[in-house]
Amino acid sequence: MPERRSFQAFHPFARLSRLLDAHPAGHDTPILLSIGEPKNQPPAFVTEEIVGAAAKWSSYPPPRGTAAYNGACADWLTRRYGLPQGMIDPQRHVLPLPGSREGLFFAVVSAVQEHAVEGKGDGAPPVILMPNPFYHVYAGAAVAMGAEPVFVPATAATGFMPNYGALDPAVLDRAVFCFLNSPANPQGAAADRAYLARLVALARRHDFIVGFDECYAEIYDTTPPAGVLEVIAESGGALDHVLAFHSLSKRSSAPGLRCGFAAGDAALIDKLDAALRVGGAGVSLPILAAGTRLWREEAHVEANRDYYRRNFELAARILGNRFGFRKPDGGFFLWLDVGDGEAAALKLWREAGVRVVPGGYMSEPGPDGVNPGARYIRVALVYDAATTEEGLNRIVQVLGDDVGDDDAAVSAAPQVAAAEG
Ligand SMILES: Cc1ncc(COP(=O)(O)O)c(C=O)c1O
Structure with a gap:
């Protein structure tokens, strides 16, 4: 029989809460680039x-x-x-x-x-x-x-x-x-x-x-x-x-x-x-x-694409070729190679109030013990251009050109419910 595992074991946001909730946001205005929830509005x-x-x-x-x-x-x-x-x-x-x-x-x-x-x-x-x-x-x-x-x-x-x-x-x-x-x-x-x-x-x-x-x-x-x-x-x-x-x-x-x-x-x-x-x-x-x-x-869908296009243009300008940045073929996420995604997510939250998902929380270790997402963070570009620009600037300020930072301690904290489809 396959090993029985809880739903929570696979839920990135349950794991993210355990990583971050014990730490205060390092900024008065946190920016939640963790959740892939569109912030644009549907048509009236x-x-x-x-x-x-x-x-x-x-x-x-x-x-x-x-x-x-x-x-x-x-x-x-x-x-x-x-x-x-x-x-x-x-x-x-x-x-x-x-x-x-x-x-x-x-x-x-x-x-x-x-x-x-x-x-x-x-x-x-x-x-x-x-x-x-x-x-x-x-x-x-x-x-x-x-x-x-x-x-x-x-x-x-x-x-x-x-x-x-x-x-x-x-x-x-x-x-x-x-x-x-x-x-x-x-x-x-x-x-x-x-x-x-x-x-x-x-x-x-x-x-x-x-x-x-x-x-x-x-x-x-x-x-x-x-x-x-x-x-x-x-x-x-x-x-x-x-x-x-x-x-x-x-x-x-x-x-x-x-x-x-x-x-x-x-x-x-x-x-x-x-x-x-x-x-x-x-x-x-x-x-x-x-x-x-x-x-x-279709008009609202084209406007929606424009909304995300602006955000990806900002990302291209602000990130340049850091973290293996590439414009995605589709969707609204950045998948950035930061060396150690969990350490980077903790650092971004503690130092800049930016919440992102460690890539390893969306993937499982393979038979070789390597988690294919571990080097990455997932960044949702769902906010308006001004918020997105501010979030990306903070990411560059905190992570700069270095990839990875092993000094972050992972602590246990109460789980907070989080949404995403
Ligand atoms: C890969 C993927 N599939 C499916 C969904 C579910 O979306 P919905 O049920 O809102 O259509 C999501 C939502 O985030 C998703 O990221």
């Missing part, structure tokens, strides 16, 4: 739509969505990825979700449950493949289901994408589900089409599902990151083994709305729906009304 029409549909609060959320919402999602996918008309059937291939997080979690619940019901495997726990570093929900879902998380390095040496094809075929045969996050949190790398096509082929060969977590797909500078559905369209349109997850949290700066969707193989969508009907909250009709309009509207 969100409120109009919710108010307009307020009579519908008395209805339960429809598990399969509405023709209007699912149609808006399918049309957006078709526009965004240049899909052939009709490839995505709004009712069969799209499932509304409160956010991508819920879908990612329940997709593992569904895959492991199916595996057990069908009596597959030889008694060994099923494997869930994930990149390392990883979004904590991936590992949490695996341990919740008694499955074995297998962490696959996504480091500078692998172009920050996991090389699943290099795994032992026996491990691949035990896999029931695999996560791919592109653009990736935290590294900001995006998979190219060839990578996506190879992963779909690998999944079919070894019969596991891939959950393509594409929630950062709309946050980019000039080149829209590739998505799995466009690759599938190019190779004939068969959706088997594939689920793609999308969300309005980042695209529309609306993480509080809890509105997203999964798209993919009809049978997998049915199974995900069945799992969500057991434990999911659904998406209420007023929220679906707002979501419908958001998926159909």
Whole structure:
């Protein structure tokens, strides 16, 4: 049996609280660059739509969505990825979700449950493949289901994408589900089409599902990151083994709305729906009304991209080539090589009131004992330009050109709840 571990073991913010909360911020105005929560506002029409549909609060959320919402999602996918008309059937291939997080979690619940019901495997726990570093929900879902998380390095040496094809075929045969996050949190790398096509082929060969977590797909500078559905369209349109997850949290700066969707193989969508009907909250009709309009509207998304573009231009100017800085292919994080991410995070908090996430808190040590995130900090560029500029200037002042500082003591402190998707 895989080792049972608590959810907290994987939660970067629980660990960050233990690291920092015993220490006062070293500045009167702390800047929290730790949490990847958009600070830009969604368009005002969100409120109009919710108010307009307020009579519908008395209805339960429809598990399969509405023709209007699912149609808006399918049309957006078709526009965004240049899909052939009709490839995505709004009712069969799209499932509304409160956010991508819920879908990612329940997709593992569904895959492991199916595996057990069908009596597959030889008694060994099923494997869930994930990149390392990883979004904590991936590992949490695996341990919740008694499955074995297998962490696959996504480091500078692998172009920050996991090389699943290099795994032992026996491990691949035990896999029931695999996560791919592109653009990736935290590294900001995006998979190219060839990578996506190879992963779909690998999944079919070894019969596991891939959950393509594409929630950062709309946050980019000039080149829209590739998505799995466009690759599938190019190779004939068969959706088997594939689920793609999308969300309005980042695209529309609306993480509080809890509105997203999964798209993919009809049978997998049915199974995900069945799992969500057991434990999911659904998406209420007023929220679906707002979501419908958001998926159909592009002006606010372009303005959102401008907002992040400004922040990354500031980062390029202020950081230069320190800490291995590069503009990400997508998303709103910097992944900076500071030598010792935990020591740097403590120093930044104590000396400058800047809160960042040590990269090692988003990743697991490999079989060689090396944690692939340990040298890094993750910095969220979600604030307005003035705050971002101030935060980045403080980072340079405190960390300067030196990388790493081993004098920081790690202390135990009470855990404080922290948010992030
Ligand atoms: C990689 C990744 N996937 C999924 C999510 C979940 O986002 P949401 O549930 O708001 O769509 C997040 C949120 O931070 C994330 O970073």
